[in-house]
Amino acid sequence: MSNKPDAFLRCEGCKKVLFSKEFVKNLRVCPNCGHHYRLSADERIEITFDEGSFVELDADMKSEDPLQFPEYAEKLARGFASTGRNDSVVRGMAKLGGFPVSAAVADFRFMGGSMGSVAGEKITRTLETAIDERIPAVIFTATGGARMQEGLLSLMQMAKTSAACRKAYDAGVPYICVFTDPTMAGVLASYASLADVILAEPKALVGFAGARVAAQASGGQKLPDNFQTSEFAYEHGMIDAVVQRKDVRATLINLVTHFTGGKHG
Amino acid sequence: MSNKPDAFLRCEGCKKVLFSKEFVKNLRVCPNCGHHYRLSADERIEITFDEGSFVELDADMKSEDPLQFPEYAEKLARGFASTGRNDSVVRGMAKLGGFPVSAAVADFRFMGGSMGSVAGEKITRTLETAIDERIPAVIFTATGGARMQEGLLSLMQMAKTSAACRKAYDAGVPYICVFTDPTMAGVLASYASLADVILAEPKALVGFAGARVAAQASGGQKLPDNFQTSEFAYEHGMIDAVVQRKDVRATLINLVTHFTGGKHG
Amino acid sequence: MAKSWMEWEKPLLELERGISELREKQKLLPPDKAAAMEAQIQQFEQTRDNYIRVKYGRLGPWERVLVARADNRPYTLDYIRNIVTDWVELHGDRRHGDDKAIIGGVGKIGNRSCVIVGHQKGRDLKERKFRNFGMAKPEGYRKAIRLFDMADRFGLPVVSFIDTPAADPNLESEQRGISEAIAAGMFKMFSLGVPTVAVVIGEGGSGGAIGIGASSRVLMLENAIYSVIPPEGCAAILWRDAAAGDKAAAALRLTAQSALELGLIDEIVPEAFGGAHRGPKETAENVEKAILGRFDELDRMSPDEIREDRYRKYRNMGVQIEAPIGGRSG
């Protein structure tokens, strides 16, 4: 579905024609079939945090193309063109129901939300800020996984962000992760899965391997219809709750309230 | 199979006739089919620990029949008659390849090796001694589970022994458990499963519920042939290794050597 | 001895139905006639109350088993609905699945955020199956362990509602290590530096119960039971007669009163007049008050003191004779 400001658009999920205004007012969820459309980082920030509370940090950080990997520079440029951002993760300080949080939000349009050095560094700083300020960390994922254009450096971002998760854990700092479509591979297999509480939007793609690889590896087995969705992950105990977009903010506020309300420890 | 000192006996497992002397020399394992016969606590102590090293503790401790439970006093008397012991668990200090250990060994002949207050107290003290002396704890199980004749007191022995396991864990004290036939129910669901390393003799019965209850609860499902055996538990990742009786001592010595040889921490 | 709970509840239910019918009729009457009817109704109510007082004032062990298992007894989610605010249910063990027989989440009791876990039974057949009759599988205990860990890190007290006939004993449970899961539940609980309070609201069924119930303080509702084995199972083993459950119930001393006398629980929480099922809200309020009281008590301790206090509590459970001549310990 294109984002152009037509008065009408046709839902990818149910093919119904929708009023654009209503659709946007409904947080880009189809009022007919409930299909949750992907959001830009800015849209996500707007509907999630207290109005005007988000203050971006490290906006200038960008990739250096350390391996001089074929076509990487062009892809970075294209990512910038489509998002106005230097990389896939936007981080900053925000408030949720008055509670300060350290937040990060991924934008899938920037190279599929992939994690290279910049995303890894920003996620790490998001957690470190939470530790330093003793406030919760809240991260929204939207990613195909590690960014292969930075080779082993990208793989090491999995370790780096997991190390930061460990530090937050040991410091007793709450960390909540919200999986949005898609949350895959190297990100799912690192900081995304290490949150205290994991929420997911309905029918987000959530999995380790690409669909083709997973099918091939599973040989003759029939894959379930909901394979690699939020609902599949929920069924198998990997996430705490599948939450409608309209309820994410309220759920986060409840959690942040409880997790910062402890008397003991 | 009776224990009487005949020159020959017939194996329960394979029906072959065996020389009693050879059978005993073979640690009461059938040389033909490998069937591991149950051992008394004294037999187990003799073949496991350094010769003459075992010094029993708390031999005088006995049950008070706190609930005045029907027929319990008679059963205690019968247990004493068949074992010469006051309860199902024998505990003491011993050596393994020269290393001091805090040890406990269950005797199935005393009320099916069941755990009431006395067994729970002795297991707890076994672990506490290990903590105090900073030596490994080594426990051999042989039990049908909690002793119902002490009601809720017996259930609380599960919590009490688990608390002692936690203390040993937090103290960095190694605890090795060897499952012998059978290791069931309330004991399996408490201290037995909380060891750092779990070894099991071949084909010991290892499970949570009695066979009839488990079958009933599983409805139409066909239970695997090795259901509730050491091998089944191993297959499902619940124990570290199935070890032939003849190899148990050497394996324990290796483990104790490694676990007490750390330089860090 | 009554063989079923319905046997003594039936006349009571009829009496209650009769009273409501009269109250309905009374509303339609002119004031003078209504006043005349009032006396009659009050007499019925008196009868009802007397019956309740007599019956519920001296329930035997087996009768309490029946009350504890009654199909209209309030369950964990009823307590949560009645006394918990800002509830967020959390799911999954991060290993295999989400057990519907154990509820877990965070919410406020009083003004206090806490982690809450509890066995959940179902009220109708469909829900009963969905909840596996309150019989938890390994993933239930592992979900609870995950939440216990969270509670400890965020300094939140833990409340466990205990209400299970037993842990699930089927093939799947054995495959995934139900014994390990129960043991690990207790193991984790003994590490917590936050107040932990368990309330046995219905059936405290053996390992299935203690797996989330090894708490700093253990409370029991007046008609709840807590036992090492279901009385029918005990009777089947001892007397080869599962029907002798009443005899076993008495021998096992599974009532709240017995548990208190044995020093194994800390407090009996009164139920509404005529049982929790007759006043779920009032009973829940009693439970809330008791829990908050225990929080207050435990809040005075540091995390290390809480751990030590809990260790001592369980370490001292047991009754044995130490010397050949005598000398009671425990």
Next chain:
Amino acid sequence: MAKSWMEWEKPLLELERGISELREKQKLLPPDKAAAMEAQIQQFEQTRDNYIRVKYGRLGPWERVLVARADNRPYTLDYIRNIVTDWVELHGDRRHGDDKAIIGGVGKIGNRSCVIVGHQKGRDLKERKFRNFGMAKPEGYRKAIRLFDMADRFGLPVVSFIDTPAADPNLESEQRGISEAIAAGMFKMFSLGVPTVAVVIGEGGSGGAIGIGASSRVLMLENAIYSVIPPEGCAAILWRDAAAGDKAAAALRLTAQSALELGLIDEIVPEAFGGAHRGPKETAENVEKAILGRFDELDRMSPDEIREDRYRKYRNMGVQIEAPIGGRSG
């Protein structure tokens, strides 16, 4: 560029076979004739060594991929056989099963007891299937986590042998949470107060590798590879041509030399002359020496220092520009 490892190994294998045959013949000859033959044999040996020196002295990235995956390359159990004494293998994750693609246990390297984990491939088809081609499932990482925990409590250093094409990506792995398991492996490793040393002995395949490889020190064998994605997979995505693996191998910089230059590993461990497969024992001895050297280095730190050192190490990995104008960080 060579398309298969066998292409360049074949003449070498023939040469080696020829030399052994001559040596056999020589034994049967009278001393004078044997001496005459010696010169001839030595010439052949010279030829062989020259070939090896030329070929293995300058392997390209793709050639190293082929060597790292060679079916006669030593695997984890070969290293354990060669350098570990008093080995006790430990099994199971206490949740679901025992993963045969990850070995775990305790043993001595040098005179030092340690916990050892490692991916295990199989040499023949049957063993390959048994070991799932060295592709670990969630239970493999969870077994490793259990052993890491033990190591930490008993003050034992940890050695990880890395040799996997990737973690298993099938339905079962997704069901049991392969992503969570890998993440949890790293998460656990970052908590350890004991020295942890990883040795990439063959294929360091992405998340499957780092799940047990987030160690204090990371060593790589001379011909091992370490990559965020298999080169064929990278080529398939970028150029829709899985056969362009050689091009991708070069772009990904997956050799030990590149990893060292990028500051992502600590040391390259030399293999025997002509590759580890040509001298498993000598290579294992080099590995042993390197591991013990790293133990010595890390032994000087307290548990807290070890944790801090490890955190710093990984925290600093990454290359990015901070300001719009420039200024490199990382």
